[in-house]
Each structure stands twice: as C-alpha cells, then as structure tokens.
Amino acid sequence: xxxxxxxxxxxxxxxxxxxxxxxxxxxxxxxxxxxxxxxxxxxxxxxxxxxxxxxxxxxxxxxxxxxxxxxxxxxxxxxxxxxxxxxxxxxxxxxxxxxxxxxxxxxxxxxxxxxxxxxxxxxxxxxxxxxxxxxxxxxxxxxxxxxxxxxxxxxxxxxxxxxxxxxxxxxxxxxxxxxxxxxxxxxxxxxxxxxxxxxxxxxxxxxxxxxxxxxxxxxxxxxxxxxxxxxxxxxxxxxxxxxxxxxxxxxxxxxxxxxxxxxxxxxxxxxxxxxxxxxxxxxxxxxxxxxxxxxxxxxxxxxxxxxxxxxxxxxxxxxxxxxxxxxxxxxxxxxxxxxxxxxxxxxxxxxxxxxxxxxxxxxxxxxxxxxxxxxxxxxxxxxxxxxxxxxxxxxxxxxxxxxxxxxxxxxxxxxxxxxxxxxxxxxxxxxxxxxxxxxxxxxxxxxxxxxxxxxxxxxxxxxxxxxxxxxxxxxxxxxxxxxxxxxxxxxxxxxxxxxxxxxxxxxxxxxxxxxxxxxxxxxxxxxxxxxxxxxxxxxxxxxxxxxxxxxxxxxxxxxxxxxxxxxxxxxxxxxxxxxxxxxxxxxxxxxx
Numbered sequence: 263x264x265x266x267x268x269x270x271x272x273x274x275x276x277x278x279x280x281x282x283x284x285x286x287x288x289x290x291x292x293x294x295x296x297x298x299x300x301x302x303x304x305x306x307x308x309x310x311x312x313x314x315x316x317x318x319x320x321x322x323x324x325x326x327x328x329x330x331x332x333x334x335x336x337x338x339x340x341x342x343x344x345x346x347x348x349x350x351x352x353x354x355x356x357x358x359x360x361x362x363x364x365x366x367x368x369x370x371x372x373x374x375x376x377x378x379x380x381x382x383x384x385x386x387x388x389x390x391x392x393x394x395x396x397x398x399x400x401x402x403x404x405x406x407x408x409x410x411x412x413x414x415x416x417x418x419x420x421x422x423x424x425x426x427x428x429x430x431x432x433x434x435x436x437x438x439x440x441x442x443x444x445x446x447x448x449x450x451x452x453x454x455x456x457x458x459x460x461x462x463x464x465x466x467x468x469x470x471x472x473x474x475x476x477x478x479x480x481x482x483x484x485x486x487x488x489x490x491x492x493x494x495x496x497x498x499x500x501x502x503x504x505x506x507x508x509x510x511x512x513x514x515x516x517x518x519x520x521x522x523x524x525x526x527x528x529x530x531x532x533x534x535x536x537x538x539x540x541x542x543x544x545x546x547x548x549x550x551x552x553x554x555x556x557x558x559x560x561x562x563x564x565x566x567x568x569x570x571x572x573x574x575x576x577x578x579x580x581x582x583x584x585x586x587x588x589x590x591x592x593x594x595x596x597x598x599x600x601x602x603x604x605x606x607x608x609x610x611x612x613x614x615x616x617x618x619x620x621x622x623x624x625x626x627x628x629x630x631x632x633x634x635x636x637x638x639x640x641x642x643x644x645x646x647x648x649x650x651x652x653x654x655x656x657x658x659x660x661x662x663x664x665x666x667x668x669x670x671x672x673x674x675x676x677x678x679x680x681x682x683x684x685x686x687x688x689x690x691x692x693x694x695x696x697x698x699x700x701x702x703x704x705x706x707x708x709x710x711x712x713x714x715x716x717x718x719x720x721x722x723x724x725x726x727x728x729x730x731x732x733x734x735x736x737x738x739x740x741x742x743x744x745x746x747x748x749x750x751x752x753x754x755x756x757x758x759x760x761x762x763x764x765x766x767x768x769x770x771x772x773x774x775x776x777x778x779x780x781x782x783x784x785x786x787x788x789x790x791x792x793x794x795x796x797x798x799x800x801x802x803x804x805x806x807x808x809x810x811x812x813x814x815x816x817x818x819x820x821x822x823x824x825x826x827x828x829x830x831x832x833x834x835x836x837x838x839x840x841x842x843x844x845x846x847x848x849x850x851x852x853x854x
Contacts, residue, residue, distance in 0.1 A: 268504055268564035270322040271684035275310050278331045278408040280433040281338025281418030288454040298447050298456055299345040302416055307349050309481040320491060320500055331356055331411040333404050334380045336373060338418035343380055355384040358392040358404035360695055388654055389695040391820055401428025409437045410657040411691055413488050415444045420451050435467040440657055443484060445475060496677040506568055510536050514578035524733035526726060539567045550648035551707060554690040558647055561685045565641035572634035579625040579850050584783040586618040587853040591779035598768040618852060625850035635842050640678040642838045644685060646831040649708045651689055655824040658686040696820060705814050705823055708830060716834055717807040724800035731793035734784045741781035748773045786853055799837045806833045
C-alpha cells in the first residue's frame, strides 16, 4: 500500500433491471422501448458524470464506475443489456440457475442463440443455486439478487398487479421494501404504447409514492440523494477523516502504563510505536473466497489503525486528567508538611492545574473522543462486508438515505454509514456458479475468520475489563482503608499520647486528605470506564455468537445463509452500538 491517506471511495452506480419477458411485449414497441431504455440509462450515466465533476472531495479521482445487473430473460432484460453495453456499463448477468439449466427457459433456435450471445457479451456472470423443483423460489432469488446489487432499479412494467412470485410486480415490491428507488417505464400492453418514465420512491407496488423524472436535473437529484452524503457535518467530518495520515508514533502512553501498573496487560517494549496501516488486516491477500476485496481491506485497515490511535489518545488523556487532579491535591497538602516552600508548591499546583486544562483542551480540540468512536464504528461496520457481499443476496449496510421525498437524512447523519455503503457499492460483485459446496464454504469461512475470532476477542475483553475494574476497586479500597487506619490510629494516640500527636497533625491531614484524592481518582477511572458494563456486553456477545455459530454450522441454503450472516453482523454491531451510545457523552473533561 502506497496511499498516504484513507481511501476515497470510487463513485459507483449499480443499476438493475426487471421487466416483462418477450412474450409480454408487443413487437411494435420493441424499438421504442430500446430508445426509452437508452434515454434512462444515458441520463443516469450523465448524472453520474455531473456528480463526479461537482463532488471530487469525497470520491476518488478515478472515472466513475457503472455496472448493470440483469437476469438476461427475453424481453426487457435483454433489450436493457444491449442499451447498457452501448453506454459503457459493465454488464453482469445474474442467472437463477446454472447457465446450462437456465438455457431451458429459452426456446430452441434464435431465442436460445440470442441468450447465448448476451451471456458471452456480459462482463461477468453469476449463477445462483436455483432448482427446477422449486422454480418460483429460483425466480424470487434472482430478483432479490438484482435488488441487492442495485442502487437504482429500472422496471419495464405494465402497472398491473403481479401474476406470481418472482414476477415483475413482485420484484418491484421487494425493491420498494428495500428502499431501492425504481425508475418505472410503463408499458401499455393493450394499446402498444409506452408512457414517460416516472420515479417510484416508496409506498407499495399498488399505491407507490411517485416523483417525476424527466429532466437531467431530476436524474441528478436522484443520484445525489442515493449516492452522495447529505449534511454539511457529514461532509466536514468525513473530510477530516480522509485527510488523516499514518502517524506511527504515539507518545501518549498513560493508558498502557496504567494497565501495566495494575497487572492487567504487559507494557509493550515500545509502547509509543504503532505498526503500519497494512499490519492491521488479518489475511492481507485482497481476497475473500474468490471475491476481490482490496478496496475493502484498505478501507478497513485505515479505519482500524486510526481507531486504535485515537482510543489510546483519549484513554491516556482521561488517565492523565484524573492523575493530575489527584496530584494537584497532593501538592497542595504537601504545603502543610513543608511550609517553608509553600510558595513553590503553589506555583507547582498552579502549573498542574494549567496542564490539566491544557490536556483537556487539546483532547477536545483534536476531537479524540468523537474520532475514536466514529473510526471504531467504521472499522467494525466494514468488517463483515466481504462475507455479506459473497452471498450475492445481501444489500449494502445502509441504503443511502433514500426512502422517499422526505428522505432519511437525520436518521443517517453519521458519515461512517455513508462511507461503508460507498465502499460496499464499489466492491466487486460475486461471479461464477454458486453451488451447495460454495454455500457451505462461505459459512465455514465466516465461522473461521469472523465468528470464532470475535467470540475469542470478547472472551478476552470480558476478562480484561473485569480485571481492570477489580484492580481499580482494590486500589481505591486500599487507599480508603489507609485513611480509616490513619484516623483510628490518630484517635488512639490523641487520647493516650496527646502531646506526642500534635506535631503529627500536618502529616495526618496529608494522609487523610491526600489518600481520598487518590482513591477518588481510582474510583473515577473505574466509573468512567464502565468496565463491568463492557464486560457484560462482551459476555452477551459471546453467547449470541455461540448460538449464531451453531446455526451457521447447519445451514445449507443461500437464502438462509444470507439471513444468518445479516444476524452475525447485527450481533457484532449490537455491542458496538451499545458501547458507542454509552460513551457518546463521556468526553474528555476536567474531573469534578
């Protein structure tokens, strides 16, 4: 890797097609339909080009990537595939069965030869494991795969209710449920005419929410709502992330030093040193199965690297603040024992307080807290994407912010969700033939590379959090015990050796006021860290992943596997989301 900053996602548009088969489209309108599809796909291409020119800050400088996903059925699918190839889209054929089996859907002769020509012309071919014994299920499956791959779905549809599972109306309904905008080219089969395209943005297939999509500005607006970040705060924070650099030295080592002093984790030989960005990835070969994951790997490596950096900055700043607050009290109390240097002690105390406020200021100005939470959330959001992508049926982690005229801008204000979706959109789609063997292999890969390592991590994390909490509790109790012992001893000596105890009053005050200050620092670190709560969440995650592992071990169908892999990702993100929520308001502050 030679990149000096986190990768900017490539502007990518994935378009899918669903529509009536050849026997449902009058031959008189085939040419007109081709022109309409040229217009729609050309307008989408032009809109992407306009976005590329106007939004270079959060996309890479590579030329936009256009992909077209089609089942290559007769009629609308094949007509649209021809249009897409003519407009420089990469065409990906998504077939419900193996190619050999799917040919039985086409009449012998010219129809069969035309299908073979389209398959050969496709840039990529992906065959789902459909079975003739469950034909309707296979057509539903291919519809789901088209939707999962698409940012926008083009539908050639007569507007009538569906005639069965897997048909055009059913696929449109599934798309609307998945928040995929649908460009509807309405075919009047009775009069052999085609109406102007319209945009379906929500509702259901019977009563959809409709917007016009006629002018170039309509297409550009659709693409901006679907592909681009929206709020200014999203753009600003993402811009800061994209300008981060690889700093491999971090002198804020207070947190690892505290763990070492508590006997929780050994101090590294060079605690100020952080490895390279590329060291963070588990496999590092740019592959997950047969899927090319280089863009995902680079994005994850950067997010993980930066999350580790800002976690240490924030945690160390937090430890320092409590330590400085306690030290300021100790220095002030030292004046009781050494009154001759009181003025110097006051100066030292003032310097410590100034350092405390300075540490808090630089932590706030550097936004260590926000960056730690967001970068960790981004890394963990990226972690499961390769396995979800390999199913061919899972959609992106967040469907842009697009659900209709109002949109979901406020719900998706966190830029990390947009960035993860943009990386997903750019990722290569699965190709080849999916079989029972590849389904089982994917499940086993997830178990071996995600579920079991994450369960092991959470077991270690739960143990470590318990130990940190216990050690801080012991330190706090020891200091409080010291105060109790000092007070008891002072009372005893006061009544029996009154004259002898008077000179010890200042040291006694030092101990009985200083120890509580140190104890408060220990208990403050314990309370702020919420280590037991974190340990509990990790225990819950381990249990959930164990149940998830048992289910994954038994799965044999791709639809079931896709649902369970979504559940796997949800389990891992549930802990993260609870952690983020708990820490959201725990910014670096001067201890009260």
